[in-house]
Amino acid sequence: xxxxxxxxSMDCAEGRAAxxxxxxxxxxxxxxxxxxxxxxSQGPQYIIHGLKNxxxxxxxxxxxxxxxxxxxxxxxxxxxxxxxVYYCIVRVxxxxxxxxxxxxxxxxxxxxx
Amino acid sequence: KAGVTxxxxxxxxxxxxxxxxxxxxxxxxxSVSWYQQTPGQGLQFLFEYFSETQRNKGNFPGRFSGRQFSxxxxxxNVSTLELGDSALYLCASSVxxxxxxxxxxxxxxxTVT
Numbered sequence: 001x002x003x004x005x006x007x008x009s010m011d012c013a014e015g016r017a018a019x020x021x022x023x024x025x026x027x028x029x030x031x032x033x034x035x036x037x038x039x040x041s042q043g044p045q046y047i048i049h050g051l052k053n054x055x056x057x058x059x060x061x062x063x064x065x066x067x068x069x070x071x072x073x074x075x076x077x078x079x080x081x082x083x084x085v086y087y088c089i090v091r092v093x094x095x096x097x098x099x100x101x102x103x104x105x106x107x108x109x110x111x112x113x
Numbered sequence: 114k115a116g117v118t119x120x121x122x123x124x125x126x127x128x129x130x131x132x133x134x135x136x137x138x139x140x141x142x143x144s145v146s147w148y149q150q151t152p153g154q155g156l157q158f159l160f161e162y163f164s165e166t167q168r169n170k171g172n173f174p175g176r177f178s179g180r181q182f183s184x185x186x187x188x189x190n191v192s193t194l195e196l197g198d199s200a201l202y203l204c205a206s207s208v209x210x211x212x213x214x215x216x217x218x219x220x221x222x223x224t225v226t
Contacts, residue, residue, distance in 0.1 A: 032212070034213050042219060042220075043205075043217035043218055044156070044203070044217045046216060046217075049212075049213070089213065091213050093212045099171075100158020100159075100169065101148070101213055102156060103155055
């Protein structure tokens with residue numbers, strides 16, 4: 001699986017868009033980009049995933065560059081409840097079932113009031 | 114739709130004892146994965162079950178075992194508990210387990226004394 005690099009921490013003002021970058025320069029053609037977050041003392045929460053096209057759901061938008069070497073997770077109107085550690089993961093989707101997620105260090109996003 | 118539920122939420126056991134943790138997946142989800150999360154090792158994959166069969170397994174000793182029932186509910190068992198087994202045990206469900214869009218429960222916090 002491709003390695004990912006994320007900034008260790010970021011601040012964002014409440015109500016503004018939070019843009020979280022992820023570098024995955026060694027990504028291969030069949031690897032998807034997944035984003036999760038974990039709020040302190042809670043289980044991880046799936047946010048969004050994509051292959052090459054930009055994706056949007058009720059939680060966030062995922063922008064993947066054309067060369068797929070990096071992506072950005074956008075929380076359009078951050079609230080205090082979005083304070084969490086955000087993980088960018090790159091994985092191949094195969095027919096044999098998921099063999100488990102692994103999280104790196106992620107980005108600690110702090111939303112400031 | 115109800116989320117993933119795990120019971121119990123907190124557990125204190127003595128070294129040498131065994132423990133059984135339970136997970137009820139989201140309705141319609143047939144894949145259940147188990148993870149161990151500790152501050153030092155991060156998130157580590159234990160195993161994944163689909164249609165009552167273990168389909169994938171992480172690198173844990175045989176003291177860690179699991180099973181899945183016909184209604185997709187799952188249990189994991191840890192025998193001969195060690196102090197190092199103290200951790201947050203997380204269960205995640207997905208529709209088929211063929212990708213990494215997984216929905217986590219709140220976890221069971223196990224403390225071994």
